[in-house]
Amino acid sequence: xxxxxxxxxxxxxxxxxxxxxxxxxxxxxxxxxxxxxxxxxxxxxxxxxxxxxxxxxxxxxxxxxxxxxxxxxxxxxxxxxxxxxxxxxxxxxxxxxxxxxxxxxxxxxxxxxxxxxxxxxxxxxxxxxxxxxxxxxxxxxxxxxxxxxxxxxxxxxxxx
Ligand SMILES: [Zn+2]
Numbered sequence: 001x002x003x004x005x006x007x008x009x010x011x012x013x014x015x016x017x018x019x020x021x022x023x024x025x026x027x028x029x030x031x032x033x034x035x036x037x038x039x040x041x042x043x044x045x046x047x048x049x050x051x052x053x054x055x056x057x058x059x060x061x062x063x064x065x066x067x068x069x070x071x072x073x074x075x076x077x078x079x080x081x082x083x084x085x086x087x088x089x090x091x092x093x094x095x096x097x098x099x100x101x102x103x104x105x106x107x108x109x110x111x112x113x114x115x116x117x118x119x120x121x122x123x124x125x126x127x128x129x130x131x132x133x134x135x136x137x138x139x140x141x142x143x144x145x146x147x148x149x150x151x152x153x154x155x156x157x158x159x160x
Contacts, residue, residue, distance in 0.1 A: 001155045004050025006043035009147035020098060021112025021129060022074045027103045031146060034063035040098055040148040041073035044116060045080045047152035052089045077119045089154040093126040096150035099140045105131035
């Protein structure tokens with residue numbers, strides 16, 4: 001087995017949809033990025049790439065590449081899952097923490113969980129998502145953006 005971690009953050013911007021964990025969340029601000037700005041999806045993708053020793057999301061999907069402009073970040077995770085499969089790795093479980101002062105995310109976590117379970121090819125029970133604030137401290141606390149951290153565990157698919 002191997003483990004990988006991922007960390008990501010994006011700043012809030014007007015006239016953007018807020019997409020977190022594959023779920024569109026009603027809010028007056030979205031996250032600025034070349035892609036859809038889904039920092040939770042990016043953190044999990046980086047964690048998976050880390051677990052299989054495949055570098056990071058920027059190497060595989062450069063933000064200078066017009067092909068990824070406004071891309072649904074679930075596509076990036078699915079591409080990383082395909083790469084992991086090619087290399088003989090399957091995801092065992094994942095755990096992610098979203099750091100946001102607002103909006104409140106608790107009600108949206110189950111839908112995010114379903115997205116990750118589908119994309120990673122694991123049971124919903126093997127996907128854990130948490131949302132926390134930083135009690136008004138730092139850039140997330142001041143409402144300037146949202147950050148996410150994730151760990152992913154993988155196992156050899158040819159293991160006995
Ligand atoms: Zn990102």
